[in-house]
Amino acid sequence: MRIPGFDDLDEKGRGRLKRLYCWRFEKARTINRARFMILSDKDMIALALSDIDTAESLEKAEILSAKKICEFGEELVELLRPDECT
Numbered sequence: 001m002r003i004p005g006f007d008d009l010d011e012k013g014r015g016r017l018k019r020l021y022c023w024r025f026e027k028a029r030t031i032n033r034a035r036f037m038i039l040s041d042k043d044m045i046a047l048a049l050s051d052i053d054t055a056e057s058l059e060k061a062e063i064l065s066a067k068k069i070c071e072f073g074e075e076l077v078e079l080l081r082p083d084e085c086t
Contacts, residue, residue, distance in 0.1 A: 005045035017048040052080045
């Protein structure tokens with residue numbers, strides 16, 4: 001990936017980033033909004049690096065605005081939860 005910070009991620013972080021990237025692309029297409037307006041590359045890297053597994057942990061991370069958390073929070077928490085296989 002060409003997102004700055006990708007090389008700094010471990011395997012788990014890269015998996016999270018990939019899920020975020022695909023979700024952002026599909027979400028932008030679905031709601032007809034530019035991808036960067038959904039999540040910036042910087043936000044995606046920060047989310048991939050964080051240990052978010054609940055709505056509360058997403059808020060405490062202070063990565064996203066309250067508006068984005070309200071709009072996308074539930075979906076993001078689902079994407080960022082650790083895989084049960086790992």
